[in-house]
Amino acid sequence: MxxxxxxxxxxxxxxxxxxxxxxxxxxxxxxxxxxxxxxxxxxxxxxxxxxxxxxxxxxxLTDEGREYAKNKLPEISLYEAALEAGADDALVSMGQVIGTSGLEGNAVDIALSNYARKGYGQIDSGEITANPDADPASDEEASALESLAAGDGLDDVGVRDQLERRGLLEIxxxxxxxxxxxxxxxxxxxxxxxxxxxxxxxxxxxxxxxxxxxxxxAEYNVEADAEQFEGGRVHILRQTADRVKDVLVGMGFQEMEGPHVDADFWINDCLFMPQDHPARTHWDRFALEQPTHIDDLPEDLVVDVERAHREGVGPDGEGYHSPWDEDFARALALRGHTTSLSTRYLSGEEIGEIEPPARFFSVEKVYRNDTLDPTHLLEFFQIEGWVMAEDLSVRDLMGTFEEFYAQFGIEDIQFKPHYNPYTEPSFELFGTHPTTGELVEIGNSGIFREEMLEPLGVECDVMAWGLALERLLMLMYGFEDIRDIHGTLCDLELLRETEVTY
The missing domain is CATH 1.10.10.10 (Winged helix-like DNA-binding domain superfamily/Winged helix DNA-binding domain)
Structure with a gap:
């Protein structure tokens, strides 16, 4: 043969x-x-x-998995620091516990996202508790990492899948x-x-x-397996951001740009946010270590903004009658919202005086010291927008939202009255999650108050909003946890398989 x-x-x-x-x-x-x-x-x-x-x-094990197998999982380090601080008896400042835990960078986020999940305690509003009955020695994930590092197998499929989602092992x-x-x-x-x-x-x-x-x-076997290659692609979050920009440009808006790090003056003071507001404490903002303060602020605007805070605006304005310190206003921080761009543009400091009617938007990243959960991250994308014109009403604002969200197949927007220091009237937006049927908050909005606009030199109405890009994705694709698509725990297979909607 x-x-x-x-x-x-x-x-x-x-x-x-x-x-x-x-x-x-x-x-x-x-x-x-x-x-x-x-x-x-x-x-x-x-x-x-x-x-x-x-x-x-x-x-x-990945490099990160080997590190945790050799030392400790971040959540265990956080738990031990919480016990040492007495969090098993009373609420303790989360900043204090993190400071003594030795955790830095991404390890802090990882510890916070797994702490409550494993029953080590609770985290709420910047404070932490420790469960005295928790036992790190029986932590299944820590034991699995040690076994794998020693060359042993791993039979528990649930633990294996969780470690894979965390990027601590590769299968x-x-x-x-x-x-x-x-x-x-x-x-x-x-x-x-x-x-x-x-x-x-x-x-x-x-x-x-x-x-x-x-x-x-020689015969060619067309059924033979070929090596599989996973090519790179634009992240679905970035694709949706680009689509949002296209929609807003099509609605007549112009895009704003500005710094991620800015003075508290632009981030909060120009928004008529009192300096003793809880959201302006170091627990809710990310301050800069170096440099700590901005050098230049427009002197006349600083005077006008301080006057609005102390005395109010107009015959019925009262202001806050609370402390106002220019040094605090000059402090630098990561922006907690992109409304800092709006104040820069509305004041004329960014591109010069803007004449009504005008429409501006941005789709940029913001940073907040929130507790991580399926709908909150420490950094996320905000869809900022505002319209300057005469005689604007809430009906105009609602109609803008209905037109915008309809471009993404979302037509069941609901509105709820709300309070903001910088808008009146104000309301939150909600949409129905396509999988769970629950209402998901997707944004905040309102008509800018006179106390904010008058110091900026704006003499007509301005309606504005801040919408969450990740929440939009939840309504579009049915994602239940934004950590699956964004951050260190994202599901790469989910991102590869999700078909982009246009």
């Missing part, structure tokens, strides 16, 4: 008594594994071997193919095999010399 050289080598190296893997055959024949795989399937078609397949699963699957010589194969081996000269590809010499008419070409 005549067979191509690769098939002869593989058949002679295989056994009729036991299955031999492709890798073992490749080593025995000194042929590439892909060549052996093709030869095995061709021999199977000839009835000379049988091919069996099985999937081997390999679990390996790879390998298809193992094994060949066994059949009775017919043994017969042909005993009768003796001859090597047939075959050609694997057409070359210019074969074509020009006419030899292609006489040679035997």
């Amino acid at each position: 005549q067979l191509p050289a690769a098939q002869v080598a593989v058949l002679e190296a295989a056994s009729a008594d036991e299955a031999t893997s492709v890798d073992a055959l490749a080593e025995a024949t000194d042929l590439p594994p892909e060549t052996v795989t093709g030869a095995v399937f061709e021999l199977e078609d000839e009835g000379l071997v049988t091919v069996s397949e099985r999937v081997d699963e390999t679990i390996t 790879s699957e390998t298809t193992i193919r094994e060949a066994t010589v059949t009775d017919d194969g043994v017969t042909e081996l005993m009768a003796g095999l001859e090597t047939a000269e075959t050609v694997g590809q057409v070359t210019p010499d074969l074509l020009t010399g006419g030899e292609w008419e006489d040679v035997e070409f």
